[in-house]
Amino acid sequence: MDDQLSFEGADELGQVWRDGLRPDPRLTVSEWADTHRYLSPRASAEPGRYRTDRTPYMRAIMDALSPSHPARRIVVMKSAQVGFTESGNCWIGYVIHHAPGPMLAVQPTVELAKRFSRQRIEPLIAESPALRERVKPSRARDAGNTVLSKEFPAGLLIITGANSAVGLRSMPARYLFLDEVDAYPPSADEEGDPVALAEARTRTFSWRSKVLLGSTPTIHGISRIEREYETSDQRRYFVPCPHCAHMQWLEFERLRWDKGKPETAHYECVDCGGIIEEHHKTALLKAGEWRATTDGADPGTIGFHLSALYSPVGWLSWSDIARMWEAAQATDEAKRSFKNGVLGLTWVESGEAPDWQRLYERREQWQIGTVPSGGLFLTAGADVQKDRIEVDVWAWGRGLESWLVDHIIIDGGPEHAETWTKLGQLLSQTWPHANGAQLGLAKLAIDTGYESPAVYAWARRAGHAQVAPIKGVDGFNRAAPVAGPTHVDVTEGGKKLRRGARLWTIAVATFKSETYRYLRLSAPTDEEIAAGAKFPAGYVHLPRGSDAEWFKQLVGEQLVTVKTKRGFNRLEWQKLRERNEALDCRVYARAAAWIAGADRWTEAMWRNLEQQVGAPELLEHEKVEKPDAPSASIAGVLRRRPEQRSRRVFRSSYMS
Numbered sequence: 001m002d003d004q005l006s007f008e009g010a011d012e013l014g015q016v017w018r019d020g021l022r023p024d025p026r027l028t029v030s031e032w033a034d035t036h037r038y039l040s041p042r043a044s045a046e047p048g049r050y051r052t053d054r055t056p057y058m059r060a061i062m063d064a065l066s067p068s069h070p071a072r073r074i075v076v077m078k079s080a081q082v083g084f085t086e087s088g089n090c091w092i093g094y095v096i097h098h099a100p101g102p103m104l105a106v107q108p109t110v111e112l113a114k115r116f117s118r119q120r121i122e123p124l125i126a127e128s129p130a131l132r133e134r135v136k137p138s139r140a141r142d143a144g145n146t147v148l149s150k151e152f153p154a155g156l157l158i159i160t161g162a163n164s165a166v167g168l169r170s171m172p173a174r175y176l177f178l179d180e181v182d183a184y185p186p187s188a189d190e191e192g193d194p195v196a197l198a199e200a201r202t203r204t205f206s207w208r209s210k211v212l213l214g215s216t217p218t219i220h221g222i223s224r225i226e227r228e229y230e231t232s233d234q235r236r237y238f239v240p241c242p243h244c245a246h247m248q249w250l251e252f253e254r255l256r257w258d259k260g261k262p263e264t265a266h267y268e269c270v271d272c273g274g275i276i277e278e279h280h281k282t283a284l285l286k287a288g289e290w291r292a293t294t295d296g297a298d299p300g301t302i303g304f305h306l307s308a309l310y311s312p313v314g315w316l317s318w319s320d321i322a323r324m325w326e327a328a329q330a331t332d333e334a335k336r337s338f339k340n341g342v343l344g345l346t347w348v349e350s351g352e353a354p355d356w357q358r359l360y361e362r363r364e365q366w367q368i369g370t371v372p373s374g375g376l377f378l379t380a381g382a383d384v385q386k387d388r389i390e391v392d393v394w395a396w397g398r399g400l401e402s403w404l405v406d407h408i409i410i411d412g413g414p415e416h417a418e419t420w421t422k423l424g425q426l427l428s429q430t431w432p433h434a435n436g437a438q439l440g441l442a443k444l445a446i447d448t449g450y451e452s453p454a455v456y457a458w459a460r461r462a463g464h465a466q467v468a469p470i471k472g473v474d475g476f477n478r479a480a481p482v483a484g485p486t487h488v489d490v491t492e493g494g495k496k497l498r499r500g501a502r503l504w505t506i507a508v509a510t511f512k513s514e515t516y517r518y519l520r521l522s523a524p525t526d527e528e529i530a531a532g533a534k535f536p537a538g539y540v541h542l543p544r545g546s547d548a549e550w551f552k553q554l555v556g557e558q559l560v561t562v563k564t565k566r567g568f569n570r571l572e573w574q575k576l577r578e579r580n581e582a583l584d585c586r587v588y589a590r591a592a593a594w595i596a597g598a599d600r601w602t603e604a605m606w607r608n609l610e611q612q613v614g615a616p617e618l619l620e621h622e623k624v625e626k627p628d629a630p631s632a633s634i635a636g637v638l639r640r641r642p643e644q645r646s647r648r649v650f651r652s653s654y655m656s
Helices: 001-021 027-037 059-064 084-097 110-127 192-200 202-208 224-231 277-286 318-328 330-340 357-362 415-424 452-464 508-519 526-530 549-553 581-596 601-615
Strands: 073-078 102-107 149-152 155-161 177-181 210-215 235-240 248-249 254-260 262-270 287-292 301-307 364-367 377-384 388-396 402-411 430-432 435-445 469-473 484-493 495-507 557-563 569-576 648-650
Touching: 027 059, 027 084, 059 084, 059 301, 073 224, 084 102, 084 110, 084 155, 084 177, 084 210, 102 110, 102 192, 102 557, 110 155, 177 192, 177 484, 210 224, 224 301, 235 277, 248 287, 262 318, 277 318, 318 330, 330 508, 357 549, 377 581, 388 415, 388 435, 415 452, 435 452, 435 581, 452 469, 452 495, 469 581, 484 581, 495 508, 495 581, 508 557, 508 569, 508 581, 549 581
Parallel strands: 073 210, 073 301, 102 155, 102 177, 177 210, 235 301, 377 435, 435 469, 435 648, 469 495
Antiparallel strands: 149 155, 235 248, 235 287, 254 262, 377 388, 388 402, 430 435, 484 495, 557 569
C-alpha cells in the first residue's frame, strides 16, 4: 500500500513538473486582454472584465503588437474617445505577464508620466490578478516598484517624459510605447528629437523590438503622428452599409443632420445613399475590417487612422459630434480643436501676412484712447526695448472681439528708474468707456526677453495681481498656450530674493496665428448690421489715429515651413521687416487676457460684466459705501471710488 501511495505521489509530482515545463498558451495581445485584464473603477467608466468586442477596431492594432506579428512599428493617428490608451495599457499588461522584457513608456512630460502611472498603470496591476502576482507591491523602501519604475520577472517597465533626455536614454528597450507624440517638445533637454532618442534604445533588439506611436494630431506640416502615418500603409477601418453591404470608411462629410438639430444626425452611405442610424453602429463595428489605402514607404511600419465617428454606442454619439461641430463654428481655435480631437486630422495653419494697407483702410470712426461700447475689460502688452518701452492697450469683449484702445511709447531704457515709474503709472490710469464708465487695466503682460532682472524687479514691486512677467517659447505643440506661473529668483539692490517673481510661459506662435486669423475676418455690411448682424467672434477693431507704421508692424511676420537638421519640417514665424513691436504687444496683451481667465469665463460672467460696464446709472451700493470699502459688484470699483460721482471706474474682480 505504501509503495502504491508513493508511486501515486511521484506521478502527481511528475505531472506538476511537466505542467511547469509546458509553455504558456500562445496568446495575442487582444486574447490576453480578454482573458486576464480587468478595468478598475478608478480608471474606467465601464469597470470589470475587459472586452475587446467593445472596441472591435482595436483588435488588429493590439494584435499587431504581439511578437508573432511581422510589423515592428505601429502608428495610430486618432481622435479622443476611441479606447486607444486602454489598448496600449493592455499591451503593457501582456508584456509583464506573457512576453517579459525591458519596456519604455513615454508621456509628453515627466509630470504627465507620474500621473499616467498613478491613474493608469497602478490600477492596471491592482485589478488584474495575473499582474498582481508578478509586480512587487509598492513600498517606500522597495526600489523595484516606484511611480516611474515597475520590476517584474525577466523584465522592467520604465515610465518617463519626453522632456527628460536622461529618462529616454535610461536603458535598452525591446518594447517602446510613445503616447501623444504630438505633445512632445521639439527637443529633450536640448539633446535632440525625443522620438529619435527613444527609438535609438530599441536598436539592441533589432527585428525583435516593437514600437507603438499614438497621438491626436495637431498642425499640418509639423505633426509628428501625421508624418509617421504618411510613411505607413495608411490603414482605415471599413464597415458595411446595413442596406447594400458596401464597405466604406466613415467620413465626417457624410454625417448629415438638420441645421440646429444635432439630435437628427445620421450617416449617409456613399454607395446607395441609405440612412445609417446610431443604433446600427454596434453591428457595423463588429463587421468592420482594416484595409491599407497605400503601399507605404516603410515595409516595417503599419499605420491606423481612427476618428470619433467610430466611438462605440454610449461613448460619443453622432449627435454629440454634430453638436460639437455646431458649437465649434464660433472661432477657428474651436474648429481646430474639433478637427484634431474629434476627427483625428491635422489643422492647416495659414501664415500669410494680411495686407497692412487693407487693414489701414478699414479703420473705424472712433477715437483712439477711448473704449467702444463692446469692450468689457482692458489688458496691455509691454515690449521692453533698449531705449524705450512700447505698450499697447486692448479692450476685449464677448468671443474675444477686440479693440485697440491706446498705443504708448515710454522713452528711456530699462536702466532708468523713471522709465519704470512711468510704466507703473499706467497701472492706475483709466480710459473712458463709451457708456460713461472709466476702465483701468485688468492685467499687463510684460516680456522678460530683454534685461530680465530689471523686468522681474519691477514686476515684483508692482505686484502679481495686475502684472504678469512673460517668457515666449517657440513651437505649436503645447498643451496650452499659456503655462505657469513658475517662481523665479530676483536680484534687487545686490540681494538675491528667492521666488521673487512669478513668470508665465506663452506660446507666441499660437497667439500670432490666432491674431492673423482674426485680422482676416470680414465685417458685416451696413445692411447686415441694420438687420441685426454682429461682428464675428475674434474680430479686430482698429481706430482712426493709429498710423501706417503701426499697421506695418502688426503684420510684420509670416509663418514659413523650414527643414530641421534631421530633415523634418517645422513651422516658424519669421520677420518680414526689422520692427514688429505692434505684433509682439498684441500677443502679450492677448496672453494677459488668457491669464485673466477670459477664455474660460461662463456666460453669467460675461453678462454681469456687460451689466456693470454698460449700466448708465451708479450702482446703489456705491452711494453708501465708504471710499475704501470693496465693491460687491462683479466688475468691482477700482481701489477707491472717484470723487466725482458721475465717473465710474471698473476692473473685473476675476482678473486677480
